[in-house]
Amino acid sequence: MAKYVVCADEALIGNNLEKIENAAIVVAEDKIADVGTQDELIKKYPKAELLMLGKVCLMPGMIDSHTHTSMDARVPGHLDRMNDPAPELTVRAVNYVKDDLMSGITTARVLGDKEYVDVTVRNAIREGGLTGPRLVVAGIGMRSIHGHGFVGVPHTGVQEFRHTARENMLHRTEWLKVFITAGAPPVNGTHIPSFLSYEEIETVCGEAKRMGIRTSAHCIGGQGLRDAVKAGIDVIDHAYCATIEDLELIKEKERWICLTPSVFMSKERNLNNPPATQKNTDIVRKKVTAVMQKIVTSGVKYAIGSDALHASMALEAECAVKLGAAPKEAVMGITVHGAELCGVERITGSLTLGFSADMIAVKGNPVEDISALNEVSFIMKEGIIYKK
Numbered sequence: 001m002a003k004y005v006v007c008a009d010e011a012l013i014g015n016n017l018e019k020i021e022n023a024a025i026v027v028a029e030d031k032i033a034d035v036g037t038q039d040e041l042i043k044k045y046p047k048a049e050l051l052m053l054g055k056v057c058l059m060p061g062m063i064d065s066h067t068h069t070s071m072d073a074r075v076p077g078h079l080d081r082m083n084d085p086a087p088e089l090t091v092r093a094v095n096y097v098k099d100d101l102m103s104g105i106t107t108a109r110v111l112g113d114k115e116y117v118d119v120t121v122r123n124a125i126r127e128g129g130l131t132g133p134r135l136v137v138a139g140i141g142m143r144s145i146h147g148h149g150f151v152g153v154p155h156t157g158v159q160e161f162r163h164t165a166r167e168n169m170l171h172r173t174e175w176l177k178v179f180i181t182a183g184a185p186p187v188n189g190t191h192i193p194s195f196l197s198y199e200e201i202e203t204v205c206g207e208a209k210r211m212g213i214r215t216s217a218h219c220i221g222g223q224g225l226r227d228a229v230k231a232g233i234d235v236i237d238h239a240y241c242a243t244i245e246d247l248e249l250i251k252e253k254e255r256w257i258c259l260t261p262s263v264f265m266s267k268e269r270n271l272n273n274p275p276a277t278q279k280n281t282d283i284v285r286k287k288v289t290a291v292m293q294k295i296v297t298s299g300v301k302y303a304i305g306s307d308a309l310h311a312s313m314a315l316e317a318e319c320a321v322k323l324g325a326a327p328k329e330a331v332m333g334i335t336v337h338g339a340e341l342c343g344v345e346r347i348t349g350s351l352t353l354g355f356s357a358d359m360i361a362v363k364g365n366p367v368e369d370i371s372a373l374n375e376v377s378f379i380m381k382e383g384i385i386y387k388k
Ligand SMILES: [Zn+2]
Pocket: 066, 067, 068, 111, 307, 308
C-alpha cells in the first residue's frame, strides 16, 4: 500500500535525470511505486501521507563509488590511524557511515577495510541495527608486501592472493580489491612501479569471475593499468596518470574508471595528510588535474568516489564540474553511473518505478547549478525518512 506521496517543485526522474515540474513520487514500503505529477498522483493515492517539500528538487540519493568505512580524510593523520585496533576502527566506521547517510549518500562502495570492518558494518546496516547507506564491500584489500595501500593487507604470490580472495567471498563481499600501484604519481622521473605480477592480478580476477562478482584496482597507470585491463579488472580506481592510449584501452574494453577528484583538488583535504604527502600532492597536482580533465571529457565510463572524505559527495561533484564535466554528467556520476559502477543499477541510482525508495531533496536543480547539492533538506533510504 502506498505510504507516502513525496511532492516537490521539481524532480530528476529516470536514468536520464529528466526534469519534471510539480513532481510527485509515491513510496510503498521500501520501493518507488509511482512517478508523475502532483495533479495526477495526489488524487490517485488519497490514503497515503502527503509530504509537501515545496521549492526543492527531488533527486536520487547520492552514491559514493569509492570509500572506506573506518578511514576519514576529514581527520588529520587519518592514514596512520588505520593501524589502530579493530574495535577502534569499527567505532569510527559507525560514525562515518552515519555522517554519509545524513549528508544524502544512500549507497556507497567500500574498497577495503581491515579486519572485515566493512562487512560487519554492511551487515548491521542491512539488519537495521545501524544508520548508514546501503554498502557494497570488498572486505580485505589485497596489496603487495612491498607496495602501497594504507587500508590494504600485505600479500605475496598467487596462493596468498587466492586465499584472501576466497576468504573475502566467504564473507559475501560484492567486490574484490587489489592495490596495484603507488598512491600518487612519481615526483621524480616518469616510471610508475607496478607491485603486483600479472599472475597475481589474473588470479584475483579469475576467482571473482567464477563466483560472479566484480573486481576493482587501485591503479594510477603504467604497466599496472595495462595488466589490470588485460587480466579483467572491472574498475580502475583513480587513474591519475592514465595516458590517452590507456583511456582508449579502457573505453574499448568497456571498463570503468572511478574518479576520486578531491584527493588532488581539495587543498583543505591535503592538510590532513602527513607533511611529505602534502608536499608531493602540491607538486603533482597540476599534472593529475590535467589527466582527470581528460577522463571526464574522453567519453570513458566513469563514476565518482570520495576515497573516504565522508559526507562530501557534493564537493566531489563540484570538482568534476571544475574538471570540465557538464553538471548533468557530474550528477550522473554520483547517481545513475555510480549505481552502474557499483553493480546496483537494477535497484537504485535513479527515481524509477520499482526501484528502492532512495531519494533526497536539494535546494535547486543541480543539473543547472551543481552547488545545489550542498543543501540537502530531505533524505529517504529504502522508504525510511532520515531527514525532513
Ligand atoms: Zn581508497
